[in-house]
Amino acid sequence: MFVDKNFWAGKKVFITGHTGFKGAWLSFILSNFGADVIGYALEAPTTISIFNLLKLTKMMHSIRGDVRNFMVLRKMIAQYQPEIVFHLAAQPLVLEGYNNPPLTYETNVMGTVNLLESIRRVDSVRSFVNVTTDKVYYNHEWEYGYRETDLLDGIDPYSNSKSCSELVTNCYTRSFFYDRQIAVSTARAGNVIGGGDFAEHRIIPDCVRAALKHEKIEVRNPHSVRPYQHVFEPLFAYMMIAEAQYNDPMYAGNYNVGPDPDDCITTENLVSMFCGLWGEGLEWTAKQIEQPHEASFLRLDCSKLKATFGWEPRWSVREALEKTIEWTKTYREKDRLIDCMSAQVEEYMNEVV
Numbered sequence: 507m508f509v510d511k512n513f514w515a516g517k518k519v520f521i522t523g524h525t526g527f528k529g530a531w532l533s534f535i536l537s538n539f540g541a542d543v544i545g546y547a548l549e550a551p552t553t554i555s556i557f558n559l560l561k562l563t564k565m566m567h568s569i570r571g572d573v574r575n576f577m578v579l580r581k582m583i584a585q586y587q588p589e590i591v592f593h594l595a596a597q598p599l600v601l602e603g604y605n606n607p608p609l610t611y612e613t614n615v616m617g618t619v620n621l622l623e624s625i626r627r628v629d630s631v632r633s634f635v636n637v638t639t640d641k642v643y644y645n646h647e648w649e650y651g652y653r654e655t656d657l658l659d660g661i662d663p664y665s666n667s668k669s670c671s672e673l674v675t676n677c678y679t680r681s682f683f684y685d686r687q688i689a690v691s692t693a694r695a696g697n698v699i700g701g702g703d704f705a706e707h708r709i710i711p712d713c714v715r716a717a718l719k720h721e722k723i724e725v726r727n728p729h730s731v732r733p734y735q736h737v738f739e740p741l742f743a744y745m746m747i748a749e750a751q752y753n754d755p756m757y758a759g760n761y762n763v764g765p766d767p768d769d770c771i772t773t774e775n776l777v778s779m780f781c782g783l784w785g786e787g788l789e790w791t792a793k794q795i796e797q798p799h800e801a802s803f804l805r806l807d808c809s810k811l812k813a814t815f816g817w818e819p820r821w822s823v824r825e826a827l828e829k830t831i832e833w834t835k836t837y838r839e840k841d842r843l844i845d846c847m848s849a850q851v852e853e854y855m856n857e858v859v
Contacts, residue, residue, distance in 0.1 A: 508742070508746060508817075508855075509742050509745045509746050509749060509855070510749065511539045511540075511855075513749050513752075514536055514539040514540060514541045514745070514749075515539060515540035515541070516540060516541070516542065517541045517542065517589055517590055518541075518542045518544070518586065518587065518588045518589050518590070518630075519536055519541045519542065519543050519544065519588060519589070519590045519591075519592070520544045520545075520546065520582075520583065520586060520588035520590070520591045520592070521533055521536075521543060521544070521545050521546070521591075521592045521594060522545075522546050522547060522573055522591075522592070522593050522594055522595035522617075522621060523547050523573075523593070523594035523595030523596060524543075524545025524546065524547050524557070524562075524566070524568065524594070525545065525547040525548065525549060525550040525551070525555065525557045525568075526547065526550070526551055526555075526557075526594060526595075526598070527555075527556065527698075527700070527702060527703045527704075527705060527737070528594055528637070528698065528737060528740070528741065529545065529547065529557075529594045529595075530550075530555065530556040530557040530560070530562060530702070531556065531700065531702070531737055531738075531741055531847075532592065532594070532741050532744070532745075533545055533557075533562055533565070533566055534556070534560060534562065534565070534847060535741065535745075535851055536745070537562075537565040537566050538848065538851070542567075543565070543566040543567065544566065544567040544569065544582070544586045544588060545562075545566055545567065545568045545569060546569045546571045546573070546579065546582055546595070547568075547569075547570070547571070547595055548570065548571075548572060548595075549570065551705065552704040552705060552706075553704070554704045555702070555704065556701075556702035556843075559702070559837070559843055560843060560844060560847075567586070569582055573595045573613060573616075573617030573618075573620055573621060574612050574613060574616060574617055574620065575620075576620040576623065576624070579620050579621060579624050580620070580623070580624040580627060582624075583621075583624040583625060583627075583628055583631075584624070584627065584628055587628060587630035588630060588631060589630055589631065589632050589633070589752070590631070590632065590633045590634075590635075590748050590752060591621070591625060591631055591633070591634045591635070592635050592637065592744060592748065593618065593621055593634070593635065593636045593637060594637045595613070595617055595621075596613060596614050596617070596637075596668070597609055597610045597613040597614055597664065597667075598639075598664070598705075599664065599705070599706070599707055600641075600662055600664045600665070600707075601707050602664070602707075603662055603663035603664030603665070603667065604662060604663060604664075607663040610663050610664055610667050611663065611667050611670070613667075614664070614667035614668055614670070614671050615667050615670045615671055615674060618636065618671040618674050618675060619674055622634075622674065622675065622678040622682075623678075625688065626678070626682050626683075631688055632687070632688060632689065632752050633688075633689050633748045633749075633751050633752040634683075634688060634689070634690045634691070634748075635690075635691050635692070635693055635744050635747055635748045636671065636672070636675045636690070636691070636692045636693070637692075637693050637695070637740075637744060638668045638671055638672055638692055638693065638694050639665065639668045639694060639695065639696070640652070640694050640695060640696035640733065640762070640764065640804055640806050641660050641662075641664070641665035641668060641696075641804070642658050642660055642665065642668050642669040642672055642694055643656050643657065643658060643659070643660070643669075643804075644656070644657040644658070644659035644660070644661070645660075645661060645665075645803075645804055647803045647804070648803075649803075649805075650805070650807070651762075651764075651767075651805045651806050651807030651808075652762070652804075652805070652806055652807060653762070653807045653809070653810070654694075654759070654760045654761065654762060654810055658672050658673065672692050672694075672760070675690060675692055676692075676760075678690070679758075687755060689751035689752065689755040689757070689758040690751075690758050691747050691748075691751060691757075691758050691759055691760065691761060692760045692761070693740065693743060693744050693747060693761050693763050694760070694761065694762050694763065694806065695735075695739075695740035695743075695762075695763040695764065696732065696733045696734075696735070696764050696765075696804065696806060697709075697732050697733065697734050697735070698734075698735055698736065698737040698739070698740060699734055699735065699736055699737065699823070699826040699827060699829075699830050700736055700737030700738070700826070700829065700830055700833070701829065701830050701832070701833020701834055701836075701837070701846070701847070701850075702833060702837075703737075703830075709725070709773055709776065709777065710776075710780070710827075710830060712724070712725075713777060713780045713781075713784075713790075714830075714834050716788070716790075717780075717784050717786070717788050717834070718834070718838060720786070722789050722790060722791050723777055723780075723781070723788070723789070723790035723791070724790070724791060724792075724793040725773055725774065725777050725790050725791070725792050725793060726793055727773055728772065728773050728774035728777070728792050729772055729773070729774065730772065730773050730803070731770055731771065731772050731803045731804075731805075732770065732771070732773065732776075732804065733764045733765050733769060733770045733804070733805055733806060734765060734769055734770075734771065734776060734823045734826065735764065735765040735769060735819060735821075735823070735826060736821045736825065736826035736829060736830075736854075738820070738821070738850075738851070738854045739763065739765065739819055739820065739821070740763045742854070742855075743761070743763045743811065743817060744763075746815060746817065747761060747815075750815065757814065757815075759810075759814075761808075761810060761811045761814075762806040762807060762808045762810065762811060763806075763808065763811060764805070764806035764808050765819050765822075765823065766819055767805070768822070769819070769822060769823040770805050771823060776823070776827075777790045778790070779823070779824060779827055780827055780831075783824075783827050783828055783831055784831055820854060820857045821854065821857070829850055832846065832850070833846055833847070833850070
């Protein structure tokens with residue numbers, strides 16, 4: 507099972523967080539598939555963003571709004587009457603969670619409550635996907651991949667707030683949505699790589715910034731092991747889940763979306779691979795700094811997604827880096843980003859697993 511472009515033509519799709527990295531890519535893909543896309547988000551979180559570079563406001567309905575504002579969010583859901591909703595709006599950074607826990611919980615927990623309550627008050631929604639994170643699990647830092655049945659109890663404020671978002675979603679599903687045939691899933695993905703990510707405190711954006719400035723990359727945690735995947739892997743999985751449960755609610759559930767074990771690598775190996783693929787004499791160095799606790803090892807078991815949908819990752823971490831660098835150098839040379847992005851989407855969809 508995979509994404510059917512024809513399914514999305516004419517579908518009314520509501521996306522929170524559409525100005526962010528993943529949200530902008532999702533908006534671009536669905537708009538190209540012919541969906542009627544409505545986005546609800548704050549301004550783009552970075553000075554340089556895909557959303558602004560592509561002028562996505564011309565391809566979709568773009569609403570400036572905060573998921574913490576229930577009255578405005580409810581009004582927009584009622585006005586547009588979407589059929590499918592993707593929830594990507596979040597405070598997404600571990601370090602910011604330590605710096606500002608109230609904002610993190612207000613956005614990631616009450617933002618989810620506000621959206622679910624808005625959906626509860628309309629009759630149009632048939633499929634809802636809440637995008638969370640691999641950090642929702644209580645992390646023992648063991649070598650085993652976490653399964654959907656493992657304990658949800660993120661340790662730091664960001665991770666914990668996303669665990670709470672999962673629990674809120676499950677509660678609303680049991681309490682309000684089963685009898686109304688609203689299919690609900692949560693999707694837990696880890697670190698993503700792709701062109702156009704300029705976020706702070708993320709390793710590949712740090713690499714990109716250094717490469718564009720011809721500077722040496724500074725790496726904070728070179729020995730941390732993380733699962734890395736191209737942004738298309740989770741985005742197309744989200745669409746696949748939303749489409750499947752729209753057609754048959756039996757597909758609703760909680761799903762891990764991650765790479766194969768070979769693509770769980772150290773930050774050191776990731777950055778070394780980036781330097782080799784970028785060329786131009788790019789180098790990196792380790793930087794020792796004091797920072798709050800962040801898990802050094804985390805991996806997902808994606809057996810459920812594979813067994814349910816026949817899903818498999820399509821691009822390796824090396825291919826993900828190659829596509830990221832292709833996008834970045836297209837941006838640097840001021841070539842047509844929309845052509846580069848469309849070609850990458852087409853290539854990914856045509857890839858044989």
